[in-house]
Amino acid sequence: MRLQKIIPATLAALILAPAVWASDPSVSLDFGGQAVRGDVASSKFDEYIDIPRGFYVESLGLRNYGDDYYFRLDGAKPGFKDQSLNIETGIWGLHKFSLGYDQTPHNLSNSARTFLRNDGEGVFTLPDNLQSSLQTSTTNAAGFFPWAPGIPLRVDRTKSSLAYTYSPTGPWRVNLGYSAEKKDGQKNIGVNFGFQIAEAPEPVDYLTQDLNFGTEYVGKTLGWRANYNFSAFANGIHSLTVDNPVNLTDTAASASGSSTPGTARLALPPNNHSHQFSTDFSAKTTAKSHLNANASFTSLRQNDPFLPPTSNAVILSKARVAGFVPQSSLDGMVNTLNAALRWNWKPVTPVSVNVRAKHYDIDNRTPELTLERIPYDSSYSTGTPTKSFKYGNVRRSLPYSYDKTNAGADCYYSIAKPLSMKLAYDWERIGYDFFEAKATQEDIYAVSFKAGPFYDLVVRPSYQYARRIVKDYNEELHWAEESFPLGEGTALGEMPQLRKFDLAGRKRHKVTVRADWDPLDYLNAGVDYGLTKDDYDAEYGVQDGRTLYYSVDASVSPSDRLGIYADYSWEQMSAFTRSRYRSSTADDLVANDWAGVLKDTAHSVDVGVQSVLLKDKLDADLGWGMTYLKGLQQASNPGTITTASALATDFPNTYSRLQKLRASMRYRWSQSLTARLGYEYQRYTETDWSQDDLEVYQKDWATSVFLGAAQTGYEAHLISLGLSYAF
C-alpha cells in the first residue's frame, strides 16, 4: 500500500513541476476551526465523514493555466479520514495526467461490544474460562456481558488512481489508467453454531486493483474505440473462525449424530479477477442518421481453495464426511457478453427516430458440484453413505445464468414549437438457466410529451405500460438442489404456489409528470408527480407493489440581495403480500394464510434564505431541512386460523427523523480574504424495534450473544469559524 502512494507521488512530482511554475499560479486556501457539542456518540453522526474538532483545512486549490501547460490541484481536509486530493495537469489538448487520492470512512456502529479477541487471520477467540463457565451455566451472563470492551465497527475506503490521456492528433486519443482501492476495518456478521447465534466482527481487508488502457478515434463520420480492463480483487483474510461462547470444545458425538461445536468457521469473500474487452463504434450512416454499437466481453474467474466442510473435528472425522468435497477449489468462471446497437435518424429537424437492440448474456461456466450435505456444524447424518441423490444427503450447486435480449424503437416528434411527443415500444426477453422459469417476456409501451414553454410553463408528462409474461414455470424444476427443498426429511420446504416477484407475470403502469414554471427571471417553481403500480400474477408472494411520490419546489429572488427557496417531497412505497404459516409437520392449510402490508412513507422539507446584507462585503444564509420516515409492517389472517402459532400480528412501526438547521455568514475583508462564521444544529432520532432493545446478551436467548451494534439517534451543535484566502 505504501508503494501505491509513493509511485504516484513521484510520478506526479516529475510531471507536475514544469506545469506548476509555467506561469503565475493562483492559490486558494480555506481553513478554520470547529467546535462540536452535544450527544454525538452515535455512528450516524459521522457515518461517512470525519467531522473536525479544532483546527482544520477545509480545502486548498492551486491553479496554473499557462499558454501550453495547465495545472489544477484540489485538496480537501488533509489529515482527516475523509481527505481527498485531485491533481490534473498536462499540455492543453495533447497530454492529460491526473492523479486522485480519496478516503471515505464508513462508520457502522460505535456501540458494539465483545469479549472476542482478534488473534489474526480471521480467528476470534474467547477466554477458555469464559466458555467453560458459560458451558456450565449462563445464569450470570447477563451481568458481565455488558462489561465487554467496546470495538469500533467501521470500514474505511482509500482509493488511489492514476490516469493518462494522450491525444496525438485531433481525433485520436489513447488512455491508460490504474486504480487501487483498499477497504480496511471490521463489520458485524452473524455466525451460527447450529441453532445458536453469535455475532462477531468480520475483518475487512480488501484490495481491488483495476488496470485499463484504450484508444479512441472520433472523426467527422466515424468513431471507434477499444478498451481493455483488468480487475483483481484480493481478500487478505479468507475465513472467519469464532469461538462458541457457550461451549469450549467440540463435544463427543451422540448416537443420533450430534456434536456441539467449540468453534464455527465461515468462508469470507474469495479472490477474483476479470478481463474485459470492449469496443464501441459510431458512424454517420447518412447525413441525418447515426449508428452506435457496443460490444464487450468479460471473463470473471474465481478459484480460491475450499475450506474443510466443517470446523467441528468430531464431525469431520466421520467416514461419511471424508471425501466430502470432490475438488479442492471451485474453478469458477462467468463469461459475460454484451452487444448493443442503436440507430438514430433525424430525417428533419422536428423528428428523431431511434431503433435499438441489445443482447446481454451471463454464461456461468462454473462447474456444478454434488456435495454431501452437512447442514450444521452441530450434526451429521448417521445414515448409510450414498452417492444417489437424496434430499437429505446431498446438494448440487447451481451456476445461475441468464441472457437478456431487448429490442425497441422510439420516435420523437416536435409537433409545434411548444409541443413535442415521444412514442416508444420495447420488447424484452430474459432466458434463465436453473431458475424456476425458463423465460420471461415483457412488452413495454411508452408515451411522453413536452409541452411548452407557454406562459413560461414547461410540462413533461409520461405514461408507460408494461406487461410481462412467464414461460414454462415449473416450481419443482430445481427444488432438489435448493437450499430448502420440498421433502427434506419429513418437513416441508418452499411453498409450491409461491411466485418469486422477479419470475411472476406482471402488469405495470407508470405515470410521471414534471412541470417547471419560470414566469420571471427571479421566480421559478416546479412540481413532480410519479406513480408506479405493479400487479403481479402470483397467488402467494408479492401481489401488488406501488410507489407514489410528489414534490414541489420553488425559489424566488426578489432582489439581487435576497434569495428564498423551498422544496417538499412526499413518497410512499407499498407492497402487498400473501403468505402462510407452515409448521414442520404437514399442516399446510389455507386457513393459516396471512396477508402482509409493507408501507414506507417519507417526507422531506428543505427551506432557506440567502441574503446579501452588505453588498460585496457581508452575506448570510439560513436553512432548515427535515426528513421524516415511517415504516409500517402489518399482517393479518384473512381466515380462521387452526393453530395459535399461525396468528399474524403487526410489527411495531419504525420511525426516523433527521433535522438540520444551518446558518452562516461570510465577510469579505478584501478581494482575497473572506471570513466565515457558521452554526449547524443536527438532530437525528430513530425508533426501530429490531435494534432498540438488542443488547449484547439477553436472558431469553441463553446461548446467543450479539455485538449490540446499533446506530442510534444523536444531537449536535457545530460552530465553525474560518478564513478563505485566495492569491
Place this chain on the structure above:
Amino acid sequence: MKKTIHWIASVMAVLTVLLFSRGIEPRVSAQEGEAVSTAPSTEQPAAKTAEFVGAETCIACHADRASFKDNIHARAWPAAKGIDFSKSCETCHGPGSLHGGAAGDKGNADFFTIKNPKTLSSKNVAKLCLECHQGGNRFHWDGGSHDSRDVSCLSCHSLHHAKSKEEKFLLAKTTEMETCYQCHSVKKAQFQRSSHMPLHEGKLTCTSCHNPHGSVGPTLLKQASVNENCLSCHAEKKGPFLWEHAPVRENCLNCHTPHGSKHEKLLKTKRPRLCQQCHIITRHPSTASTPSSITLVGRSCTECHSQIHGSNHPAGVRFQR
C-alpha cells in the same frame, strides 16, 4: 384493459406513420436562430455574407461576457484547438459582422444572424457542442435517454455563467447533484434518507454510477448492467460462488434500492419481510410473530444466513457459512 392498451398503442403507431407521411418540413424561424445561424454546419445565405469581427468587438456591447477570458474554453482553445481568444465568441455564435452592424436593432433581420444557443432546439445545441466534444463520455449521446427526451446541453451546462466550483464542467448549478436534481427532484429527497450512499457528504456523485451523456447500460448507467455497475465498487460480491443466490446473480435491485432507503444497507424493505417476499419456508417464522424473536432482531434472517450474497464454503448451501 389489455384491449384498450393495444388499441391506444395502435392508434399512436398509425398517428406516427401519418405524421411522417405528411412530409414534415423544418420550420425556419429567425427567432430560433437555427436557420439563419452562421456556424459551419448550417447552410443559410445570410451566413455567407457575415464575417468574423473578433471578441473585442463582441465585448464592446456584451461587457458582461468579458469574464469569458477566464473560462476554461478560452484558456484551453489556443493550444488545444488553435483558436485564440479573439475568435472564441464566434466559434460558437458564428461570425458577427451582420449582427454587430444591426447595432442592437431587433427590427433589423441582420440582428438575428448571430447564433444564440439559448433559442436553438436541444438537437441543434447538441450538434453545435459535439462539433468539438464528440467522443469520450459523449460517444453514445445520439439517441440516448437525454437526447431523446429533448434535454439540451444547456439544461446542465452554462458556458457563460457556470456556477459550479469545479470549473471544467461549467455546470449550471453549484454542484453536480443540484444540476441533476433540476429534473430528478425526488432523488434529492431519497438521498436524505437514513440509509444512503455518501453523495451529500461529497464522496460520490451522480456520475459515479451514471453517464448523463448516454450509455449502453440501463438508466444511463456507466456499465452494461445494474450488477456490473454495483460490482465495480463491491468487488467482493462478484464471486462466482459455489453456492449462488439466484436473485443476487440476476439483479442487485431485487433487494436494494440505490438512491436511499429507510432500511439499513439500502434494502427495499425491512427484514424479515424482504426475505419473505420470496420464501415461505417451514421451520421459520413465516407468521408475523413477535419481533422479540431471536430470528427477527438485529440482522434478522441474515444473522444466520450471513453469506446471502453467495458462499464459497463447501457446506454453505444455506448461505450460513
